[in-house]
Amino acid sequence: MTDTVKQILDRLYPEGYMGRSGKVYTDTGDFMRITGGDVIVLAGEHYLVLRDEVERSFGVEDPKYWVKRCRHLESGERRILKLVFYETFSLSMGEMKIPCYRSPRKEARILDRVRNDPRFMQGFSAEDSAGNNVRVLYVVQGKRLDHWIDDLKVDHPTYFETHLPGILEKFIVSCQAINDLHRMGEKHGDIRRDHLWVTYDTGDYVWIDFDYTFNFHENPFGLDIFGLGGLLLYLVGKGFYSHEEIGRIPGSSEHVPDIGPDDFLLVFKNRLANLQKIFPYIPDPLNQVLMHFASGTRVYYETLDEFINDLTTCLKQMG
Amino acid sequence: MDIHKILIAVDGSKNAERAIEYVADITRGAGDFVIKLLSIEHLPDRDFFADDPAWKDACVKAREKLLGFLADGRDLLINSGIPEKQVHTDYVESCHSPLAEAPDYCSRGTSIALDILHVAKTERFKTVVIGRRGISKAEEFMFGSVSNRIIHAGSDCTIWVVQ
Numbered sequence: 234m235t236d237t238v239k240q241i242l243d244r245l246y247p248e249g250y251m252g253r254s255g256k257v258y259t260d261t262g263d264f265m266r267i268t269g270g271d272v273i274v275l276a277g278e279h280y281l282v283l284r285d286e287v288e289r290s291f292g293v294e295d296p297k298y299w300v301k302r303c304r305h306l307e308s309g310e311r312r313i314l315k316l317v318f319y320e321t322f323s324l325s326m327g328e329m330k331i332p333c334y335r336s337p338r339k340e341a342r343i344l345d346r347v348r349n350d351p352r353f354m355q356g357f358s359a360e361d362s363a364g365n366n367v368r369v370l371y372v373v374q375g376k377r378l379d380h381w382i383d384d385l386k387v388d389h390p391t392y393f394e395t396h397l398p399g400i401l402e403k404f405i406v407s408c409q410a411i412n413d414l415h416r417m418g419e420k421h422g423d424i425r426r427d428h429l430w431v432t433y434d435t436g437d438y439v440w441i442d443f444d445y446t447f448n449f450h451e452n453p454f455g456l457d458i459f460g461l462g463g464l465l466l467y468l469v470g471k472g473f474y475s476h477e478e479i480g481r482i483p484g485s486s487e488h489v490p491d492i493g494p495d496d497f498l499l500v501f502k503n504r505l506a507n508l509q510k511i512f513p514y515i516p517d518p519l520n521q522v523l524m525h526f527a528s529g530t531r532v533y534y535e536t537l538d539e540f541i542n543d544l545t546t547c548l549k550q551m552g
Numbered sequence: 553m554d555i556h557k558i559l560i561a562v563d564g565s566k567n568a569e570r571a572i573e574y575v576a577d578i579t580r581g582a583g584d585f586v587i588k589l590l591s592i593e594h595l596p597d598r599d600f601f602a603d604d605p606a607w608k609d610a611c612v613k614a615r616e617k618l619l620g621f622l623a624d625g626r627d628l629l630i631n632s633g634i635p636e637k638q639v640h641t642d643y644v645e646s647c648h649s650p651l652a653e654a655p656d657y658c659s660r661g662t663s664i665a666l667d668i669l670h671v672a673k674t675e676r677f678k679t680v681v682i683g684r685r686g687i688s689k690a691e692e693f694m695f696g697s698v699s700n701r702i703i704h705a706g707s708d709c710t711i712w713v714v715q
Contacts, residue, residue: 319602329690336599448597450664452696459694499690533693 235259238272241279245306250281259362264299264316272306273314275367276359279306280314305369313356313370315340315444324447327500331456333422333447337366340444343419344368352410354441373439375432382471389512392471400468401548405541407438408461412537415454422446424460426467458534459500462526465544466498466506469515469523474505482511495529502528519547558587559677561668561702563594564621567683571714572625575681576632586638588677589625591618592659592667593646608650615651619643644671665701672709681712 236244238254253270261273273280286300299318304311317337323330341358348355356370385396407429411421421428422445430439449455467473474482479492496507505511506527509520522543525534534540560575562568572589579585596614601607622641629639644667645651647658657674659667672680684699692700699713 321600326694327690329688329694331694334597334600339599446597446599448600449695450594450661451698451701452694453662455694455696499693528689 238270238281241272241306242281245279246281246304246309249304249309255282261314261316261361261365261367262363264301264318267301267316273301273303273361273367275314275361275369280304280312280369281306282314286313311372313372315368315370317365317367324445326456326459327498327502329500331447333445335444336446337368337444339419339422339446340368340442341366343414343443344370346417346419347414350410351435351437352407352440353443354439368444373430373432373441374434375430375439377427378429378431378438379426379467381431382468385471389471390514393469393512393514397469398548398551401544401551403436403438404465404468405544405548407440408537408541408544410440411457411461412541415457415537419443420446420454420457421460422456424457424464426464429464452535454537458537458540459526461537461540462523462534463498463501463504466504466508466523466526469519470505470508470512474508474511475503479505479511495527497528498526499528499530516547516550518543518550522547556585557675557677558585558679558681559590559668559672559675560587560625560681561590561592561664561698562621562625562683563591563664563698564618565683565685567685567714568621569625569683571681571683571712572628574712574714576629576634579634580632584638585634586640587629587634588640588642588675589622589629590642590644590668590671591622592644592664593618593649594659594664595646595649595661598648604650611650615643615649642671663701665698665705668698668702669706669709672706677709679710679712680706681714683714686715 235257238257242250255271257272257274258267259274261267267282269282269284271282273282280303283302283304286297286302287294288297299316301314303314318335320335322333324333344356344358347353354370354373356368358366358368361367385392414421421440421443423442428440428442430441432439447456490510492510496505496510498504498506506523508523509515524530525532558575560571575587596610598607622643626639626641630636645655645658647660652658682699682702687697703711
């Protein structure tokens with residue numbers, strides 16, 4: 234007979250939890266029913282569900298019911314369990330709609346391939362009693378890179394001079410990590426600001442969330458490369474700059490920069506790519522890297538090797 | 553290379569249909585052309601499916617669709633007056649196909665354009681024909697373009713891009 238949650242908690246975590254005692258689940262297929270106080274049994278180990286994961290944007294919380302924040306009862310440590318949720322959806326990139334798919338087995342495969350590589354989140358996958366591919370993730374002890382940068386309360390010239398070289402050095406390591414994935418025939422699939430984290434202990438950057446996939450046969454890594462370009466733009470600018478934000482930069486009312494459509498990103502046409510127009514101390518080589526992602530570009534990065542080589546040269550010149 | 557050997561690369565799309573019709577029109581009455589319709593297998597992404605049987609099923613359907621397209625294209629060329637023995641079809645399987653049976657040459661799936669040019673070079677085609685749908689700059693960056701890549705990477709052959 235299966236243990237109840239209370240029996241499991243009494244045995245494995247006797248003084249650690251005072252909340253609701255729910256049900257024991259070995260089949261995670263109906264993830265909407267699994268909630269705080271339930272226990273998921275996976276590969277003989279027990280995970281007490283604390284709550285559903287939420288994504289926060291613009292002050293609104295969007296629950297991700299298939300992602301459970303858990304306590305691993307055998308170790309007492311926190312874990313994130315990603316349950317199987319097959320989803321096909323259109324990713325909006327500017328005016329383009331890109332068909333995407335959430336693939337548990339892609340993420341499980343990448344977790345295997347990046348095991349012990351600190352540039353990526355760590356974890357493993359295991360099948361529940363119904364054969365669902367559940368990914369058990371170790372929590373990254375850190376914070377989102379963009380939040381970490383936002384918290385640097387310095388003006389842009391100071392940021393550029395003092396912080397950016399160190400950030401770029403670590404970012405190049407992160408780009409190389411993605412390049413290594415590409416060499417394995419894999420893609421990250423969802424490179425964006427909230428998927429690169431800074432660890433509290435080492436300050437190194439860690440990629441998270443590999444379950445998106447898409448199917449571009451002639452340029453399989455194009456979306457990853459564009460994602461890295463967008464992230465670089467954020468890092469160099471300490472944020473993105475729309476027309477409105479450019480007008481709010483100190484001094485911009487006296488010296489209105491000559492900015493045209495070609496200066497903005499190719500895909501997100503409200504984000505300035507030609508940052509040199511508002512921050513003239515950005516050196517030409519670095520600005521040229523950014524301009525590869527601008528509407529006016531005639532040359533794209535086809536591989537990350539070229540992008541990384543250019544960035545490495547820029548970093549050397551900045552030092 | 554033989555100037556009268558034409559390779560038409562097709563993917564089952566309307567653009568490919570236009571490319572075949574164009575070649576049929578332009579070679580009408582000139583009986584000494586040898587034409588090959590070439591399709592490179594592009595498998596549905598395995599990660600898009602919950603399990604291998606579902607993926608294999610989709611691969612079978614995709615293959616049937618392309619083979620049907622090749623047969624229809626061949627009929628169109630023959631009906632336009634090109635002798636039957638001068639119209640050929642070729643279906644290059646993906647190296648990762650669950651249906652492949654150790655083909656001599658297979659597509660690694662990294663570039664359809666380079667696969668097409670490989671066949672053109674190996675079989676000494678002087679003319680390569682491809683349809684294109686016309687894509688935006690942003691789409692080209694993100695998705696890549698088979699026709700653009702053929703134009704840039706092709707050598708020792710003439711490229712016809714039918715729009």
